[in-house]
Amino acid sequence: MHNVILIGFMGCGKSTVGVRLSYHLRLPFLDTDKLCEQKMGKTIREAFEQDGESFFRETETEVLRDLADRKETHIVATGGGLPLRDVNRKILKEVGSVFYLRAKPETIFDRVGHDTKRPLLLCEDPMQRIRSLMEERDPLYMKAADHMIDVDGKDFRSIVREIASLNKE
Numbered sequence: 001m002h003n004v005i006l007i008g009f010m011g012c013g014k015s016t017v018g019v020r021l022s023y024h025l026r027l028p029f030l031d032t033d034k035l036c037e038q039k040m041g042k043t044i045r046e047a048f049e050q051d052g053e054s055f056f057r058e059t060e061t062e063v064l065r066d067l068a069d070r071k072e073t074h075i076v077a078t079g080g081g082l083p084l085r086d087v088n089r090k091i092l093k094e095v096g097s098v099f100y101l102r103a104k105p106e107t108i109f110d111r112v113g114h115d116t117k118r119p120l121l122l123c124e125d126p127m128q129r130i131r132s133l134m135e136e137r138d139p140l141y142m143k144a145a146d147h148m149i150d151v152d153g154k155d156f157r158s159i160v161r162e163i164a165s166l167n168k169e
Contacts, residue, residue: 003096010080011112018077083144100145
């Protein structure tokens with residue numbers, strides 16, 4: 001068995017699905033955002049404010065390389081921006097099966113539009129920011145993914161079953 005990697009926009013359910021999938025498949029769960037925070041010794045928001053986005057993106061790549069060196073199989077939820085870099089998409093393909101959890105902008109806004117821990121949404125019009133970022137990122141997520149799963153209108157149990165079934169192929 002190989003790693004199951006969940007990618008997608010912030011708020012699409014990567015962490016929640018990842019935890020539930022880890023129970024379903026009896027595999028440990030890792031979250032690259034949490035691993036980045038541990039490596040940096042600060043929150044992502046603090047890293048963006050103090051060191052800039054490029055520092056954080058480089059840390060994501062380092063965490064992904066560390067993950068590629070692990071011998072154990074994991075369920076991995078990535079940060080929403082991790083697949084944007086070419087090098088990261090290449091490493092993702094080497095590390096496991098990549099599942100893109102896709103949601104509509106309205107779903108994302110309902111879930112995270114008012115979340116002050118999301119540095120990219122600290123702006124005057126978070127809904128417009130979500131739309132423009134999703135439009136920019138969708139082709140890159142598609143390029144990185146082995147499988148795409150629309151999550152709108154589905155409960156977590158059915159999403160987990162869908163991933164588990166595709167992962168057996």
